[in-house]
Amino acid sequence: MGLVYSTEKGRLCPDCGEAVCVCKNNPVRPLGDGVVRVGRETKGRKGAGVTTISGLPLDDTALAGVCTQLKKRCGTGGTVKDGIIEIQGDHRDRIVAELTTQGYRVKRVGG
Incomplete structure (x- = not known):
């Protein structure tokens, strides 16, 4: 399991590891x-x-x-x-x- 939270960036995407998801594999729709x-x-x-x-x-x-x-x-x-x-x-x-x-x-x- 990779990094989930960083004090520098906040919550990270589990797939791409970025604070703002760039992989868009998990589109969040309300x-x-x-x-x-x-x-x-x-x-x-x-x-x-x-x-x-x-x-x-x-x-x-x-x-x-x-x-x-x-x-x-x-x-x-x-x-x-x-x-x-x-x-x-x-x-x-x-x-x-x-x-x-x-x-x-x-x-x-x-x-």
């Missing part, structure tokens, strides 16, 4: 309240809207799988950024229905 939120955003996209899905309690690999499934269901493109799935276009109703059938508690947010 635990949510158990509700998946589905909304729509246009900010910073020159008016083009995307449907955002946040609050899914999954790791990055599982989020990518859910994103692929939702993209196929909606017939459009999308991506995962910082733990938030973005699907191109306004598909809130379809995504809420799909995630509800998968057993998640889903809430529509925004207008």
Whole structure:
């Protein structure tokens, strides 16, 4: 077992040994309240809207799988950024229905 704490740097990452993790093998995502939120955003996209899905309690690999499934269901493109799935276009109703059938508690947010 390696160095865990240093008086000079504080708590260290167990994988890379740095105070600020550079290996990013252990992304720390805050635990949510158990509700998946589905909304729509246009900010910073020159008016083009995307449907955002946040609050899914999954790791990055599982989020990518859910994103692929939702993209196929909606017939459009999308991506995962910082733990938030973005699907191109306004598909809130379809995504809420799909995630509800998968057993998640889903809430529509925004207008």
